[in-house]
Amino acid sequence: MNTPKTRIASVLAAASLALGATGVHAQDEDPIKVGILHSLSGTMAISESTLKDTVMMLIEEQNEKGGLLGRDIEPVVVDPASDWPLFAEKARELLAEEEVDVIFGSWTSVSRKSVLPVVEELNGLMFYPVQYEGEESSENIFYTGAAPNQQAIPAVNYLKDELGVERWVLAGTDYVYPRTTNKILETYLNDHGVSDDDIMINYTPFGHSNWQSIVSDIKEFGNQGKKTAVVSTINGDANVPFYQELANQGIEATDIPVIAFSVGEQELSGIDTGPLVGHLAAWNYFMSVPTDANYDFIDQWIEYNDDDTVVTNDPMEAHYIGFNMWTQAVEKAGTTEVEAVKDAIIGVSVPNLTGGIATMMPNHHITKPVLIGEIQDNGQFATVSRTPGAVAGDAWSDYLEGSRDLISDWRAPMKCGNYNVVKGECGGQQEAAEAE
Amino acid sequence: MSIRRWLTPVLLAWLMAWTGLVAAETDGQALLNNLTERDKAAAVTAIAESGDPRARRWLEAFADNKLSRMKDSGQFVVVLENRGRDWTVEDALTGEAIGEVSRRNLDRVRINNAMRSQIANTLALLDLTVDDIDQRRQAAGDLRGQVDEDLVGPVETLMNQASDEDVREKLAQALAIYRVEQGDVSAVSVLSGSLNSDARSALNGAAGSDDPAMAAAAQEAMASIEQKLKLNKAAETLYFGLSLGSVLVLAAIGLTITFGVMGVINMAHGELIMLGAYTAWGMQQLLPGQPGLALILAIPAGFLVSAFAGIIIERSVIQFLKGRPLETLLATFGVSLILQQLVRTVISPLNRTVVTPEWMSGSIMINEALSLTLNRLYIIGFALVVFAGLMLVMRRTRLGLDVRAVTQNRAMARSMGIRATRVDIMTFALGSGVAGLAGVALSQTTNVGPNLGQNYIVDSFMVVVFGGVGNLWGTLVAGLSLGTINQLLEPWAGAVLAKVVVLVFIILFIQKRPRGLFPQKGRAAEG
Structure with missing residues (x-):
């Protein structure tokens, strides 16, 4: 019999033995190395540089608490410069040359796909903190961001059930995450009796800034006598001109609400939020969530940056959860050895920042609550809906042919x-x- | 629709409060307490019916997510300033300022979207009774599509009382929309010819109704609207095309001078645009609270900053690479990367907020189906002014004459006593400065961030090559026509494909006419 319980028990026993053995020599050992693989230059620096800082802060905190297994943690920072092939090279450098014990990194799906074969080949560990399109499960990667069923589907449910939306615009940037997510949503909506005439799908290039005719089309699409909403997987910079154009053409959140999956506090901090007020976003964390754990984290983050205006966001929480899960798993396994940690981490539960518990599932995804928030004039979200419990991440969508089985x-x-x-x-x- | 039930009493209560019949203050704490309970709709009704003079403020604060309760004292407060860790609040009941309170101590009274639109409707009804005529018209317009059985009575009364023709017409439409939805065929005629989106929406719904008389009447009404709509749609597309075109012209026209006239392939052109945009941001930081003035001052400042950066690039890099286009291309590409990273390191990798001044936001309504967005309108105007200014400089000034002489025949010009090196610097500074102007304008339509320039460099070269290298008129015509073609294609091809089609079109065009739309003529062109 090798049930999880007996296995965990044996791992625990091994861990306590290992702890006892290593405790004596703690100070003599080399530090535990943590690789940070986030772009510090290039287009993605805007989002990824804060994640590097988050991990640095978490490491610093852990070291102040006495490190891990009595050893110090040493961050190894590399800069893949928003260059996808370079992600693979830098991951190889981290694993083969620096011999790090774990990597925290990547933002875009394409960069993760580029790193994946390297991490699998060299049997490393990686924590990926961003919401993504699913349809992937690697033995060596832990997905602490949301899978589509932890973000997109609950968001659509909210619009459908709470706001009575019947017509849908699925607008996205033209790359893998929006395309897969929209395919899932299209099937989901069709399954729920929405005809193809009531779904409009639109893709735009990265950094699209001229939204005039598309917004005009959306307006026209919304004029057919049924409540209409936009489900936006528009990425990064393109969002600001999009919302601006909506406001300029007189479309308000009460007429045609936009729910976004890629607009967070960080993105809002760089723009005039006036035109966005009332539009929605679906995440698993908002900076405005009034829990003490969250306020403590924000205070810590403000202190670390020595800047009162910094914001926190969802991927930062994902790293917070991922880092804590990893440290717990390492303590549980009593070693940073990849195989042991990989086994130990499944079932590990740590508190998240929104007053719940995140658990690592056997499919390497975690449980998360889904929050729907309205954008406010101070660049924060006001939570309007929250799933009663935590939702477990689903690696393979139930709404895609070939993936549902x-x-x-x-x-x-x-x-x-x-x-x-x-x-x-x-x-x-x-x-x-x-x-x- | 039960939530809407309270609208009628609300209106009556408020009308009474307005006229001073009921002005008694009620137990506000109890009323507000109910808002935190489960049945918020009933609580809002209670507040509205109370006729309390503070009710409007409460509901507005509630709708804006600004109504909170102090966790320790249970006191209700209105949040005035919600940035940072401590928020400024005032007492919701007495209106007294309380000062700063830790946000940890504040518990927001939650509201959802459905609730909010009901409150908005109530406020719109109330607005129909104010003195400001524009506000009344706005409120009447907003009611279209919002009327339901409970509102019919009050709206009808208000319509009959309305002194303003416009208000009355809008309210009549609001009622007709409701009646058409109820299947009243006679109401269709009121909506016939209306371009209003809610009216069209109602007719669209009615056209598919089971009642043949209703469907026929609605379809007839739709047909008359359809024709008007097509014309408006065409006008709108043209406007979109021109505005995209004017952005292209602005971005490319500086390049026309440096690339077209001087023959320098400047890959850092986009970053000069970016510097202009950052100047606009910097000016707004220097002049807080006056975004409009800052933007106007940013026009000369942006020109100077980019021109100065241009001079530095010219002196430090380009002058040593004269006549070696490939090396210039690579070197300036390097410069562009340096400038981007410089901004990332010195300012921030995050985008910066450039506030749109009041007079540039919103749109001018031509009719209900066609409105021109103001920021784009200003940019079209700005592009034309910049174009005219450059035309003047090149045709009517000594500098323009020198530039043309040097580019046509450098050796000859020098032997005539023109200081060619100085002219090079001035020309490059002029081209760069114009890029800065483009940046100031772009700060109003796109993100101000380190990557701003990258998004425009390819488009700029495209316009210059298409228009004919070195020809200002060519740039204007090319920019505007490429913009229009793009916007014509976008609705049916999608944004991605439209870009591809435009690029393919330019490639084919260049095959046929390698020198662009307006090729330079004469001996100079051969050299």
Whole structure:
């Protein structure tokens, strides 16, 4: 019998033994190395540089508390410069040359996909903190951001049930995350009786700034006698001109609400929020959530930056959760050795910042509450809806052909990221065998 | 729709309060307490019915997420300033300033969107009774599409009392929309010819109704609207095209001078635009509270900053690479990366907020289906002014003459006593300065961040090459026509494909006419 409980018990026993053994020599050992793989230059620096600082802050805090396993933690920062292939090279550098024990990094899906084969080949550990399109489960990556069922689907439910929306504009930037998310949402809406005539899908290039005709189209689309909403997977910079154009053409949040999956406090801090007030965003964390854990984290962050105006956001919370999960798993395993930590971390629960508990699931995703917030004039969100409990991340969407039959479970004996429940076989092993 | 029930009593109560019949203050604490309970709709009704003079302030604060309760004392407060860790608040009941309170101690009274639109409707009804005629018209317009069975009575009364023709017409439409939705065929005629979106929305719904008489009447009314709508749509597309075009012209016209006239391929052109945009931001930081004045001052300042940066680039890099286009391209590309990272390091990798002044936001309404956004209108005007100014400089001033002489035949010009090096510097500074002007304008339509320039460099080169290298008129025509083509294509091809189609079009065009729309003529062009 190798049930999780007995396994955890044995791991715990091993951990306490290991602790006892290492405790004596603690000071002689090398520090534990944590790799930080976030762009500090190039287009993504805007979002990623704060995540680097977050991990640095968490490491600093952990060291003040006496480190981990009695050893100091040493951050190793590299700059992949928003260059996707460079992410793979830098990951290799971190794992092969610096021999880090864990990596916190990546933002865009393409950068994660670029790092993935390297982390798997060199058997590293990586925590990925950003909401993404799902359809992936790697043995070596832990997804602390939201999967589509932890963000997009609850957001659509909110619009459908609370606001009575019947017509849908799915607007996104033209790359993998919006395309996959919109495909999932389209199927989901069709399953719930929305006809194709009531769905408008629109893609725009990165950094699109001339929204005039698209907004005009959306306005026209919303004039057909049914309540209309925009589900926006528009990324980064393109959002500001989009909202500005909405305001300029007189579309208010009460007429056609926009719910965004990529607009957070950080993005709002760089813009005049006047035109955005009342529009919505779906996240798993808002800076405005009034819990003491959150206020403490914000105070710590303000102190670390020595700047009263800094903001916190969802991916930062994801790193906070991921880092705490990793330290707990390491303590549980008694070692930073990858195999042991990988096994130990499943089932680890840590408090999140919104007053709940995040648990690492066997599919390497975590449980999260889903919050819907309205943008306010101070660049913060006012929570208008929150799922009663935490939602477990689903690696493989139930609303995509070919993906609905897959499940992921990295516990022994299954140890498979894409097990097909209909065929009863693991696609991963098969693919791996074919590749060899 | 039960939430709407309270609207009628609300209106009556307020009308009474307004006229001073009921002015007694009520137990505010109890009323507000109810807002934190489960049945918020009833609580709002109670507040509205109380006729309390403070009710409007409470509901407005509630709708704006500004109504909070102190966790320790249970006191209700209105948040006045909600930035930072301590928020400025005032007592909701007495209106007394309390000063700064830790946000940890504040518990926001939660509201949802449905509730908020009901409050907005109530306030709109109330606005129909104010003295300001524009506010009354606005309120009447807002009521279209919002009327339901409970509101019919009050709106009808208000319509009959209304002295203003416009207000009356809008209220009549608001009532007709409700009646059409209820299946009243006679109301269709009121909406016939209206371009208002709520009216069209109601007719659209009615056109598909089961009642054949209703469907026929609605379809007929729609047909008359459809024709007008098409014309408006065409005008709108043209406007969109011109405004995109004017942005392209602004971004490209500086390049026309440096690339077109001097022959320097300046990949850092985009970053000179960025510097202009950052100047606009800097000016607004220097003059807090006066975004409009700051923006106007940013026009000369942006020109000077970018011109100065241009001089530095010219002196430090470009002058040593004269006649070596490939090296110039690479070197200036390096300069552009340096400038981007410089801004990231010195200012911030995050985008900066450039506030749009009051007089530049919103739109001019031509009719209900066509409105021109003001910021774009200003940019079209600004682009034309910059173009005219440059035209004057190049055609009517000594500098323009020198520039043309040096670019046509450098050796000859020098032997005539023109200081070619000085002219080079001046020309490059002029081109760079104009890029700065473009940046100031772009700060109003796009993000001010380190990547701003990158988004415009390719478009700029495209316009210059298409228009004919070195020809200002070519740049103007090329920019405006590319903008219009792009906007014509976008609705049916999508934004991504529209860009591709435009690029393919330019490639084909350049194959046919390598020198662009307006090629330079004469011997100078051969050199």
